[in-house]
Amino acid sequence: xxxxxxxxxxxxxxxxxxxxxxxxxxxxxxxxxxxxxxxxxxxxxxxxxxxxxxxxxxxxxxxxxxxxxxxxxxxxxxxxxxxxxxxxxxxxxxxxxxxxxxxxxxxxxxxxxxxxxxxxxxxxxxxxxxxxxxxxxxxxxxxxxxxxxxxxxxxxxxxxxxxxxxxxxxxxxxxxxxxxxxxxxxxxxxxxxxxxxxxxxxxxxxxxxxxxxxxxxxxxxxxxxxxxxxxxxxxxxxxxxxxxxxxxxxxxxxxxxxxxxxxxxxxxxxxxxxxxxxxxxxxxxxxxxxxxxxxxxxxxxxxxxxxxxxxxxxxxxxxxxxxxxxxxxxxxxxxxxxxxxxxx
Numbered sequence: 529x530x531x532x533x534x535x536x537x538x539x540x541x542x543x544x545x546x547x548x549x550x551x552x553x554x555x556x557x558x559x560x561x562x563x564x565x566x567x568x569x570x571x572x573x574x575x576x577x578x579x580x581x582x583x584x585x586x587x588x589x590x591x592x593x594x595x596x597x598x599x600x601x602x603x604x605x606x607x608x609x610x611x612x613x614x615x616x617x618x619x620x621x622x623x624x625x626x627x628x629x630x631x632x633x634x635x636x637x638x639x640x641x642x643x644x645x646x647x648x649x650x651x652x653x654x655x656x657x658x659x660x661x662x663x664x665x666x667x668x669x670x671x672x673x674x675x676x677x678x679x680x681x682x683x684x685x686x687x688x689x690x691x692x693x694x695x696x697x698x699x700x701x702x703x704x705x706x707x708x709x710x711x712x713x714x715x716x717x718x719x720x721x722x723x724x725x726x727x728x729x730x731x732x733x734x735x736x737x738x739x740x741x742x743x744x745x746x747x748x749x750x751x752x753x754x755x756x757x758x759x760x761x762x763x764x765x766x767x768x769x770x771x772x773x774x775x776x777x778x779x780x781x782x783x784x785x786x787x788x789x790x791x792x793x794x795x796x797x798x799x800x801x802x803x804x805x806x807x808x809x810x811x812x813x814x815x816x817x818x819x820x821x822x823x824x825x826x827x828x829x830x831x832x833x834x835x836x837x838x839x840x841x842x843x844x845x846x847x848x849x850x851x852x853x854x855x856x857x858x859x860x861x862x863x864x865x866x867x868x869x870x871x872x
Contacts, residue, residue, distance in 0.1 A: 704729025731763025820855030
């Protein structure tokens with residue numbers, strides 16, 4: 529009788545563990561917080577379609593860690609190296625991105641993906657002392673269209689009942705238009721190229737390798753991800769965007785199988801641009817200066833996810849905690865990311 533009870537107990541425990549393995553990866557926290565990608569694979573033949581929206585808001589300039597007013601930003605440019613903001617200084621920017629993300633499982637451990645991006649960028653400025661339209665007045669420029677296209681493969685290097693280790697072999701294709709002009713800065717008097725932050729892509733093939741480790745618990749999941757974005761060579765305008773390195777750590781807490789919340793810490797490092805666009809003078813505006821593009825940012829992500837009849841809704845608000853920027857740049861105040869995805 530005792531042997532039978534032990535045997536039955538072992539079968540129940542084994543069955544419960546097997547059910548738990550599958551169940552842990554089918555809850556609302558099955559994906560990372562909305563601001564991250566490349567953290568999961570799909571079964572062979574399974575597709576996933578996702579629409580993702582991102583809005584990043586930047587208000588005011590920062591030199592190193594010091595916040596500057598519009599007037600201080602123009603004054604800073606008079607003594608910086610190189611001298612800049614003689615034509616104008618940026619004052620705020622909104623960067624929106626619409627993304628269509630498609631994934632397909634090829635084997636148990638390999639998933640392919642692609643992403644089409646549609647950025648929309650609006651920047652407000654104050655005119656500087658050498659602007660022919662008059663110092664102190666404001667103007668706005670806008671740019672939108674197709675961005676660079678992302679492609680890649682996710683390789684599951686290790687998996688057990690609670691853990692996944694996934695390698696991201698990704699990259700981007702230079703499908704965006706990186707050179708457009710405007711007459712807004714000078715009130716219609718002169719044509720000028722849009723500065724670097726307003727361009728829709730990098731203009732180069734970029735390598736984007738990354739790696740993610742996730743661990744599932746009964747009441748949540750923990751993960752860490754290191755992701756890079758590395759331009760290869762220079763584009764046809766004779767410059768390359770800076771290298772980018774992101775280290776993210778997060779915890780998702782499961783309130784029910786269909787609803788979870790998350791906290792995420794992001795460390796972001798960017799290097800300065802290489803080369804220079806030949807007709808984007810440094811003196812006109814600080815967003816033309818290649819050595820004013822790098823720096824460090826610390827972000828906090830607060831998110832939630834809901835799994836409803838196979839539809840995953842994921843949202844995250846990301847305020848900036850700390851920034852230390854090279855030269856003078858617009859500071860990032862916050863961003864919001866929201867997505868809908870469905871596997872079939």
